[in-house]
Amino acid sequence: MAASEAVTMTPFERRTRDCQDRLDADEAIVLFPSPNLYYLGGFHETPGERHFFLFVTPDDAAFLAPALYEDQLRAETWISDVRTWSDGDDPIEHVREVAADLDTGSRVLLDETMWARFSMDLRTALPDADFGLATDVLSALRVRKDDAELDAVRRASEAADAAMRDVRALGVDAVGMTESALAAYVEDRLEAHGGDGTSFDTIVGSGPNAALPHHHHGEREIEPGDPVVFDFGTRIDRYPSDQTRTVVFDGDPPTAYVEAHETVRAAQQAAVDLVEPGVTCEDIDAAARSVIADAGYGDEFVHRTGHGVGLDVHEEPYIVAGNDRELEAGMVFSVEPGVYREGEWGVRIEDLVVVTPDGCERLNHTTRDWRP
Amino acid sequence: MAASEAVTMTPFERRTRDCQDRLDADEAIVLFPSPNLYYLGGFHETPGERHFFLFVTPDDAAFLAPALYEDQLRAETWISDVRTWSDGDDPIEHVREVAADLDTGSRVLLDETMWARFSMDLRTALPDADFGLATDVLSALRVRKDDAELDAVRRASEAADAAMRDVRALGVDAVGMTESALAAYVEDRLEAHGGDGTSFDTIVGSGPNAALPHHHHGEREIEPGDPVVFDFGTRIDRYPSDQTRTVVFDGDPPTAYVEAHETVRAAQQAAVDLVEPGVTCEDIDAAARSVIADAGYGDEFVHRTGHGVGLDVHEEPYIVAGNDRELEAGMVFSVEPGVYREGEWGVRIEDLVVVTPDGCERLNHTTRDWRP
Numbered sequence: 001m002a003a004s005e006a007v008t009m010t011p012f013e014r015r016t017r018d019c020q021d022r023l024d025a026d027e028a029i030v031l032f033p034s035p036n037l038y039y040l041g042g043f044h045e046t047p048g049e050r051h052f053f054l055f056v057t058p059d060d061a062a063f064l065a066p067a068l069y070e071d072q073l074r075a076e077t078w079i080s081d082v083r084t085w086s087d088g089d090d091p092i093e094h095v096r097e098v099a100a101d102l103d104t105g106s107r108v109l110l111d112e113t114m115w116a117r118f119s120m121d122l123r124t125a126l127p128d129a130d131f132g133l134a135t136d137v138l139s140a141l142r143v144r145k146d147d148a149e150l151d152a153v154r155r156a157s158e159a160a161d162a163a164m165r166d167v168r169a170l171g172v173d174a175v176g177m178t179e180s181a182l183a184a185y186v187e188d189r190l191e192a193h194g195g196d197g198t199s200f201d202t203i204v205g206s207g208p209n210a211a212l213p214h215h216h217h218g219e220r221e222i223e224p225g226d227p228v229v230f231d232f233g234t235r236i237d238r239y240p241s242d243q244t245r246t247v248v249f250d251g252d253p254p255t256a257y258v259e260a261h262e263t264v265r266a267a268q269q270a271a272v273d274l275v276e277p278g279v280t281c282e283d284i285d286a287a288a289r290s291v292i293a294d295a296g297y298g299d300e301f302v303h304r305t306g307h308g309v310g311l312d313v314h315e316e317p318y319i320v321a322g323n324d325r326e327l328e329a330g331m332v333f334s335v336e337p338g339v340y341r342e343g344e345w346g347v348r349i350e351d352l353v354v355v356t357p358d359g360c361e362r363l364n365h366t367t368r369d370w371r372p
Numbered sequence: 373m374a375a376s377e378a379v380t381m382t383p384f385e386r387r388t389r390d391c392q393d394r395l396d397a398d399e400a401i402v403l404f405p406s407p408n409l410y411y412l413g414g415f416h417e418t419p420g421e422r423h424f425f426l427f428v429t430p431d432d433a434a435f436l437a438p439a440l441y442e443d444q445l446r447a448e449t450w451i452s453d454v455r456t457w458s459d460g461d462d463p464i465e466h467v468r469e470v471a472a473d474l475d476t477g478s479r480v481l482l483d484e485t486m487w488a489r490f491s492m493d494l495r496t497a498l499p500d501a502d503f504g505l506a507t508d509v510l511s512a513l514r515v516r517k518d519d520a521e522l523d524a525v526r527r528a529s530e531a532a533d534a535a536m537r538d539v540r541a542l543g544v545d546a547v548g549m550t551e552s553a554l555a556a557y558v559e560d561r562l563e564a565h566g567g568d569g570t571s572f573d574t575i576v577g578s579g580p581n582a583a584l585p586h587h588h589h590g591e592r593e594i595e596p597g598d599p600v601v602f603d604f605g606t607r608i609d610r611y612p613s614d615q616t617r618t619v620v621f622d623g624d625p626p627t628a629y630v631e632a633h634e635t636v637r638a639a640q641q642a643a644v645d646l647v648e649p650g651v652t653c654e655d656i657d658a659a660a661r662s663v664i665a666d667a668g669y670g671d672e673f674v675h676r677t678g679h680g681v682g683l684d685v686h687e688e689p690y691i692v693a694g695n696d697r698e699l700e701a702g703m704v705f706s707v708e709p710g711v712y713r714e715g716e717w718g719v720r721i722e723d724l725v726v727v728t729p730d731g732c733e734r735l736n737h738t739t740r741d742w743r744p
Contacts, residue, residue, distance in 0.1 A: 068675045
C-alpha cells in the first residue's frame with residue numbers, strides 16, 4: 001500500500017489489516033458486540049439479544065446488524081459493508097447470505113464471548129463449517145498495546161491513584177461508614193478525576209469480608225482496627241485501571257494482619273522487580289508466591305498473581321503457574337498477591353505495570369502502606 | 373414434600389425444583405454467571421474468564437467454580453454441592469468429573485449467554501452429548517413474575533419516574549448542557565431516588581442524534597427547539613426499570629416533530645389499551661404500528677414495539693410482528709413505539725406494563741407530553 005494510505009488509516013483499520021494477514025485462506029472470524037469488535041470495527045455496543053455480527057475474512061469485512069443500528073454504524077465504523085436485518089426477519093437466512101457472499105471458507109473462528117444463543121445459530125446456518133475460537137488471532141494483536149492504548153491506561157491509572165488518595169484522606173471519618181457508602185465514595189471520586197464509570201464492580205471488603213477475595217460490598221460498618229480491601233477501577237477512552245490497597249483507617253489491626261501485610265507487600269515488590277521482556281508469566285507468579293510461602297501463608301494465597309489489562313479488564317497475559325509465555329514490551333498486567341485469613345481479615349496489594357524494552361513501568365504510585 | 377419444608381424453601385430453591393420438574397430424565401442444564409444462574413442459585417456474578425458453572429439435573433444441582441469463590445458461594449447459595457478448581461488445574465477435567473458424578477445424560481442445555489469459550493470446552497469435555505439451549509425451560513419460568521419480582525420492578529419504575537420529573541424540572545436550564553452532562557444528571561437522580569446503578573447505557577439523544585435509536589450520549593449541546601430522547605433505567609433488588617420520554621426544553625420544535633410526537637403518543641396508548649391476558653404479542657405490536665402507519669410514518673418506525681423486562685432488561689415476551697404468544701398475567705414488558713426522521717429528529721415514548729388477570733397495570737406515571 002502507498003505510504004499516504006498508511007498515514008490516513010485509522011488504528012481500527014490498521015488492526016483489521018493485521019488480523020486479516022494472520023488468517024489462513026479458508027478461515028473467517030465472526031465477532032459479536034465485544035471488545036474484539038470495537039478493537040477492529042471501532043464500534044462499541046454491549047451484548048444484546050439481537051443478532052449482531054462482524055465477519056472478517058482474509059480479504060473482506062462486513063457487518064450484519066439489526067436495521068435500527070444502520071445509521072449509527074455507518075457514522076462510527078470505517079467498514080463500509082454494512083448489511084442489516086429487521087425485526088421479524090430470520091437472521092439465520094441473513095447469516096447464510098453474508099457467508100456465501102464473503103466466501104467464509106471451511107473454518108469459522110468465533111468471538112470467545114459470543115453467547116451460546118448466537119454460536120448455536122451460526123452452527124445451524126453453516127452446518128459444514130468447523131468451529132473454533134478467534135482468541136489466538138486477536139489476543140496476539142491485543143496483548144501488546146500501542147502508544148494510544150498505553151496513554152489511555154496511564155490516564156485511567158492516574159484517576160484511580162487520585163481517587164485512592166481521596167479515600168485515604170477520609171482517615172478516621174471512614175470508621176462507621178458502610179462498605180457500600182465507601183464504594184459509592186470511591187466511584188464518585190473516580191468520576192471527579194475524569195474516569196468514565198467503573199471497569200468492574202467496586203470491591204470494599206472490611207474485617208472478615210476482606211477474606212472473601214471477590215466480595216463486592218455490603219452494609220457492614222467499618223470498625224476501628226478493621227483492614228479494608230479497596231479494589232476498584234475506572235475507564236478512560238475505554239481502557240481500564242485496576243488497583244488494590246488494604247487500609248486500616250483507625251485503631252490497631254490484628255498482629256497477624258500486620259505481618260501478613262508486610263509479607264504481601266514484599267511479595268508484590270519481588271514480582272514487580274522481576275518484570276522485563278523474556279521473563280515468563282509463571283516466573284512472575286512464582287516470585288510473589290515464594291515470598292508468601294516462605295513466610296508461612298502459602299495456603300492463604302488462593303489466586304493467581306495477576307492478569308493482563310486492556311479493553312478487557314481481565315485478558316492475556318495471565319500471571320499464573322503453568323503459563324510459560326514470555327513477557328514482551330507493551331504488555332500491561334496486574335501484580336496482586338493476597339493473603340486471606342478466613343473469618344478474620346484479608347490483604348491484597350495490586351498495581352498495574354507495563355513491560356518496557358528494558359524493564360517495567362509501574363502505573364500506580366500511591367503508598368502501599370496499610371496506615372491511612 | 374412436607375408442608376413445613378415448603379414454608380422454609382427460598383424462592384431460589386423453589387424455582388430450581390420447578391426447573392427440575394421440566395427436565396427430561398436424560399437432560400441437564402449448565403448455567404454460567406448470568407441472570408439464569410442468579411434466578412436458580414441465588415448467586416450473582418458477572419461473566420468472567422474463569423470456568424464457573426451451575427449444573428442442574430432432574431435430581432441434583434452442583435456448582436463448579438474457581439476456588440477463590442468457595443467461601444462466598446457457600447455463604448450465598450442454597451445449593452450445598454459446591455466443587456472448586458484452582459488456577460493451574462485443567463477445568464475440562466473437572467467438568468468431566470462433575471458430569472459423571474451427576475450423570476448428566478445425553479442432552480446438555482446451555483445458558484444462552486454462555487461464552488463460546490466455555491461452550492467449546494463443554495463440547496470438548498462431553499463429546500458424545502447433544503447440545504441445545506436452556507432458554508425454553510428457564511424462560512417459561514421467568515416470563516411470569518412472582519410477587520417479589522413485581523414489587524422490585526414497581527419500585528425501580530418509581531425511581532425512574534422520580535428521576536424523569538427531576539429532568540423535566542431543569543426546564544430551560546437544560547439548554548446548553550451536553551447530552552453527556554444530562555446523562556450524568558439522570559444517573560445521579562436515579563441513585564438519589566434509591567436506584568442501584570443503571571440497567572442499560574443511558575440514552576440522551578438530542579436533535580439529529582434523537583433519530584439514532586441506540587445512540588447513547590455525546591458532547592452535543594442542547595439547543596432551543598431540540599427534541600431530546602431520554603431512555604434510561606435503574607435497578608432495585610436486581611430488577612430493572614426502563615422508560616423513555618421525548619422532551620423539548622425550550623423554543624419551538626419542527627412542526628413535523630410535533631405531529632409525529634402526537635402520533636407516537638396515540639400509538640403507545642392504543643397498544644397499552646389492548647393489553648390483557650389472551651391477546652398476542654403481535655397484536656400489541658400491530659396496535660401501535662397501525663396508528664403510526666395510518667399517519668404516514670410507517671417507514672420511520674424501525675423497531676419492534678417492546679420487550680419483556682425482568683432480571684434481563686430485554687427478555688421474553690418480545691412485542692414484535694410474528695410472535696403469536698399470548699399474554700399471561702404476571703408478564704412485564706415495555707411499550708415503546710418511535711418515529712425517526714434521519715438527520716433531523718426522533719421521538720420515542722415508553723412505559724413498562726404488567727399484565728394483570730383482567731387487564732394491564734402501567735408502571736410509569738409521568739406525563740407523556742413533549743413540553744417540559
